Amino acid sequence: MGVSRAWFAEGENPVLWTELDCRLVLGAYGSTGIARLRKMFEASRFSLLESINLECCKPVGDAELELLHAVAGTLRRVNLNALHTASPEAIATLGRRCVRCEALSLYWHPRLGDAVLQACATSMGATLRDLNVAGCGGITDAGLAMLVSACARLERLNVTRCSKLTDASLRHIADAAGRHLLELNAYANRAFSDQGYGYLANSGIPTLEKLDTCGAQLLTSPALSSLVRRCGATLVYLNCSWCVALDDRAGIAVADNCSALGLLSFHGIIGITDVAIDVLAGSALKTTLTTLDINGCARVTDYRRETRRLYDMFPNVTTWIHHR
Template sequence: CRETVPRVMELVSPRLPQRDACVLLSVSPWCHRALAANPKLWEVLDLHEMKKAGERLISALSLARYRHLKVVNLEFAQDIEDRHFLRLKETGAILLEELEFLNLNACQKISDTGIGAATSLCPNLRALSIYWIVGLTDASIEHVVKNCKQIIDLNMSGCKNISDRGIQLVADNYQGLQKLDITRCIKLTDDALQKVLEKCSALESLNMYALSSFTDKAYTKIGYLGNLTFLDLCGAQVTIY
């Protein structure tokens, strides 16, 4: 049995939702050791829609099994605030060097300060999603481009207070960007979009849903995107010739 349980856990655990795996940790010491020893199982920290997500995040990151995280999902999580990321930053003990994707969608209590603290923890981040955090400003983008140099996927959908300054920072710093979502970023103008289209020529996916402020002047430069495979212009004011 001592040999069978770890072997069974090794086979079964990759197919388990992470929350089920966490429950199994308390079944027996054998289960705990077998599950904790499987690094693939702990590459994702899924706290989406959970209550007390901030405290759960801090608690999880104190555990050795989460040292090789690749994904943190806090989408629609409750009770996650700037202070949680600031606490992690101030301890100096947490650096998520292997983290590739951070999902903060709809975490409305996160401000520019929180984005600065969060991105300082993950210098090798590849994808960041800050959908519908309506209080964020260009200062957040300044933090992102300063702290995370390897972003190729950026979702700013619904960030209504990000202006041309923010999107120009994206264009200047992420010329290898592959996916960009600026849905409902209503402060953006033709000048900012043109800069993105000129500099981010590697874009494969561009979502500009519900943006009626752009004109044909900017849209004509979409032709610069030779790798583009997805384009959402629903709601755009485009002249049909």
């Protein structure tokens, strides 16, 4: 049975081809996948492409990114996670052309430096809302400052394992994006301290919903207490795993100021004891928490949950292990 020309033409309409997951193409066509992908990048039906996912697409390199220049102006969501065959220069060049980009993910690009952030700042200042640079160990405070200053309406920022960042970056984030920030993931950034988190507290961050400070060994209870006093009413996710300087004062501050948390992790913190747990169980969090990780909190009675004690204290918790 043949397909009518009218139906075929309608099937080629660019408005029907706004999303492209390149992982599926490479997986489906095997050794010919990269050739197929190049043809797709040049096809007229993708002229209105809005979303592209190139995560871990090893065969894709600079030449393929150059083919995307023609449609870069329509792209709103770009995922280049772990695209290690592409050079930082090619990524920066593509970024300069993505003038409508709202979400950019650059996870695990150790070679990327501030030039990429500068390119994004130049082109995406009015549109970028979501940026993931986790694992980009080459970026510095200067690069992040350029980015957040230009993209002042950032709502989601992931700077996990960006080892060159210091408290200065938290100050830039607070000053430029604090009013609109919904999520901040600062997992495994050991240089962030009370000073940096103090900048966030002072900025107010009135919309913050998700905060991940995992591994912030320099973060103390007074600083976290100040922070949750400012943003506790909106927080639904707080991960403080391995923030080893925290103690019961932090837990009490969370109980007193956070009323909507669904997830709370104090994993590995010896300073958290029954005192904090009892206060948490007497607060609104008794019913809102569905994830509570206190594994390794050896001064909490039955932290291994060998009896019903903790289950009864937090009846809606269904997940007791968040940090692995």
